[in-house]
Amino acid sequence: MSRPQRSPMHWPAFPDIPIYLDTGNERVTAKTYGTTPTTPTTPEILIQGRLTHLSPAHINAPPVSPVEPSPTTTIETSRHRSVIWPIPEPPPEIVKQQQSRRPLLRFLPSERPRLRLDGLSKTIPEQFSGEKAEVKPGSMLGFGLGIRNGPPKPPSIRIQPPPAENEKTGSAPNIAIRIEEKLWRWSSSGNIIERWMLEIVSWLISAICMGAIIAVLVVLRDKSVTKWPFNDIGFTLNAFVSILSRIAGAALLLPVAEALGQLKWSWFIKGDSKKMWDFEMFDNASRGPWGAFLLLIHTRGKTVAALGALVTIFCLALDPFFQQVVSFPERWTLQNTTSSIPRVVRYEPQYPVEFVNGEQQTVYDQDIVAIADTFFLGNGTQLMPFGNGTRADIPLSCPTSRCTWPAYETLGMCSQCVETSQLLTFACMFTRVDWASDLNTTVSSYPNATVCGHFFNATSEEPVLMSGYMVDNDGNPVGETLLMRTLPLLTNPLREPLWGGSINFKDVRNPLVDVLISSTINRSQVYANETPVVHECVLSWCVQTIESSYLLGTYSENVTATFTNDTNTESPWHTEFDPSDGGTWIDYLENVTIGAPSTGQNFSEFGWGVNNLTMVNTIMVFDRMFPAFTTVADATSGSLLRWRTGSQTDVRTRQLGFNPWLLPNNITHHMERLVGAVSNAIRSSSSNEMIYGQVFDKETYVSVRWEWLSLPIGLLLVSFIFLLATVVKSATELDQVSIRKNSAIATLLYGLPDHYQKRLANSDSKRTPRAKAKELKVKLSPTRGWRVSGNVFSPVTPAIPRNLPPPGWI
Structure with a gap:
C-alpha cells in the first residue's frame, strides 16, 4: 500500500507538536514504546476513557495505512488494540527533549508566540456545560473521528507567530515594572554590591535619617524652640523627629527582611534535612515581629538569622525611643534688657522749714x-x-x-x-x-x-x-x-x-x-x-x-x-x-x-x-x-x-x-x-x-536625652552586621543557591513533587497540611530541587502507567 499524502494544513508550519490518539477502552496493561533518538520514553498514567483533542489540521487528514508505519518510529502494542495509528516522525530540526517528566518552559524575550483556544460550539454537551444540549432528530453528537458525543468542531489551539517589530504589542510597561526589572537584573548580577544594592541603599537611608535627627539635635540642644526654622509653617521639631524616625524604622526593616528571606533558602542547603515547617517560620520572621519571635525561639539564637529576628522585634520600640529623645521643658532665659532696684548710700531728704x-x-x-x-x-x-x-x-x-x-x-x-x-x-x-x-x-x-x-x-x-x-x-x-x-x-x-x-x-x-x-x-x-x-x-x-x-x-x-x-x-x-x-x-x-x-x-x-x-x-x-x-x-x-x-x-x-x-x-x-x-x-x-x-x-527649649538613642543606634549597627554576614554567607553559597531573598517566583518554581503536594493537600481532616509540614523533612538540592526524606505518609503502591505518550506529545 502506498503511503498517504501529507495534509497541506498547519502541520508543516508547526512540526514540533506531535499528536497521539488512544481510543482503547479495555483493560490497560503495561506497554513500552520504541523510541527514536529524539523521543524519550516517559511512563504516565492515562485515565481510561480520557478525551483526546486533535488539532483542526488533522481532523480531515486521510488515515495512515497500518501496514506502512513511519520508518523512524516503532510501536509495540497489546493484542487488544483495535487500531494502530502511525505517528509521523518529527522533522530533523526538532530539539532533543530532556529526560524529564515535566517539560521546561522557555521564555524568549525577543519572540512572544500567542496562544488562543478556538472552536468551541455555542451548544456544548451537557457533561461539559452543565446544561442540556439540543439534539435534532436523526443527528448525533460526537467529537468526530469515532468519538461518541463529541462536538462537531472540537476546540483547537492556535499558535501565532511573534508580531512584527513595527506591530503595536500593547502599552509600555509602567514605572513599577521597570523598577522590578532593574532590581531583578541587579539580583542576577555577578557583582556582589549590585546583588544587594536595594538592601544597602535601604540601610543607608535609615542611617541617614538617624544621622539627620542626631545632627539637628546637636545643633538645637539646650536652645530655644524658636531657633527651629520651620515653626512659621507649622512644621515642628517633634514632627520632624517623628517622620524621620518612621522612615528610619521602615528602611531598617527592609534589608533585615530580605536577608532573612535569603537565609531561608540557605537553611535547607547546608547540613541535614530540615522540617518543611521551617520554611514558613523563616518566611513569617521576615514579615513581622511575631514570626521573628517564634524563629528566635526555634533556633535558640544560635544562627545568624537570630540577629535579624532580634532587630525585627526591637524595631517595635523605635518610635517610643525616638519620642523620648526630645523633650520641651520650660526654663528661665536671660533677656537682652535690664531691671533696676533702689538702694540708699546716704539718706538726706529735703525737709520743709x-x-x-x-x-x-x-x-x-x-x-x-x-x-x-x-x-x-x-x-x-x-x-x-x-x-x-x-x-x-x-x-x-x-x-x-x-x-x-x-x-x-x-x-x-x-x-x-x-x-x-x-x-x-x-x-x-x-x-x-x-x-x-x-x-x-x-x-x-x-x-x-x-x-x-x-x-x-x-x-x-x-x-x-x-x-x-x-x-x-x-x-x-x-x-x-x-x-x-x-x-x-x-x-x-x-x-x-x-x-x-x-x-x-x-x-x-x-x-x-x-x-x-x-x-x-x-x-x-x-x-x-x-x-x-x-x-x-x-x-x-x-x-x-x-x-x-x-x-x-x-x-x-x-x-x-x-x-x-x-x-x-x-x-x-x-x-x-x-x-x-x-x-x-x-x-x-x-x-x-x-x-x-x-x-x-x-x-x-x-x-x-x-x-x-x-x-x-x-x-x-x-x-x-x-x-x-x-x-x-x-x-x-x-x-x-x-x-x-x-x-x-x-x-x-x-x-x-x-x-x-x-x-x-x-x-x-x-x-x-x-x-x-x-x-x-x-x-x-x-x-x-x-x-x-x-x-x-520663660521660654521653651530643646532638651536632648541622648541615652534614649542607644536602642536606635544599636539596632542600626546590629542590622549592618546581620546584613554583612548574610552577604558573605550568600556569596559563599552562590554555587548552591542563587540570590532569591523573599522572591515569590522562586518559591513557586521550586515546589515539592506533585505526589507530595497531593498527599499534603489531601491529608486527614483532623490534621491540616501545616501539621504534616511539621513532620516532613526536606532538603534543597542545587540541581534536583526539593528532596524529601523520611516516610511521613503511608506507603502507597504506585499506579501502573498506561497509555503513556512521550513527553511533549498531546
Missing part, C-alpha cells in the same frame, strides 16, 4: 512717720496682693515676671532685742504714779500712791513700775491697772542716760532709740502678780548686704550681712533749756557715718549714713511712742494707750483694736517688721539710686 511764733521748729520725717505710726498703733503695714503674688514696697523695675540682682549694699535701719525680765523686782511701795491715762499736768504734779507690781531698779531712789496696780489702805486694788510700758533709757527732752544708759547694747553707736518694753497679757495676770516679759530693744542705722529677686509678682529679699558702728564715743547730744518759754534747744553734733562692709573701713562724711538733721528728725518720730503706757480701768473696759508723752500740756490716748505691744504678740518680730518697713521707705525716697540686674523670661 516750719516756724512757730517766729521760731524754727523741728519737723518729723514724713516718710518715716507714716510707716512708724502704723506699727505704733497696730500691726503695721501689710503686703498688698498683686497679680499672683504681692506688690513690692520699693519702686523696682522688672520688665518680665522674673528678675534678679547681684548682691548689693544699702543703708537701712536695724533692730536688736534682748529679754531682760530678770531685772524686775516685785514690790508694794508708796511712789509716784506717772502712768495713769488721765494725767494732763507736768511731771512735777504727778500724784503719789501705794502700788504693787514689778519694778525696775526697785532699790533706787527713783524706781519705775513696769507692770502693776494701785491699792487702797486695805490692800484692795483700785483705779487703773498698768499692762504695758515703754521706757527709753535716754530721757526726753534733755537726752541724758537713765541709770547709766543702755544695758545690753553699749557698743551700738548713734542709736535711734534704746528702750525697755514691758508686756503682759491682761488685767488678771497683773493681779496674779505674774512677772511681765521685758525686752530691751535698740534701733540704729546700719548697712545691709541684700540679695533680692522678683518672681511671678512676688518680691523677696534675703539680708546676708549687717554692719553697724560699734565705736564708743562721747554723747553727740547737746541740749539747752530756754527759761523764757520753757522749751529746750536740741542739737546732734555729728553726722552718722558707717564703714562700708566692702571696704572694712570708715567712709568720709559722704559715705554710708545720714546727716545730723536727718538723725534728729528721725529720733523725734520714735519719741512719739517711747515712752508710752497701756492701762485698763476695770474688767469691763478696754485697754487704753497713752502715747506722745513728750508734750508738757497735751495728753493723747487711743483705744486700739489691736495692741501689738501686749502679749502674746512677739515684740522682737514686731520691731523687725518696723525697721524693715522704714528701710523700704527711705529706699523709696529721693535719696535713692538705682542698681541694675538681670531679666529672665
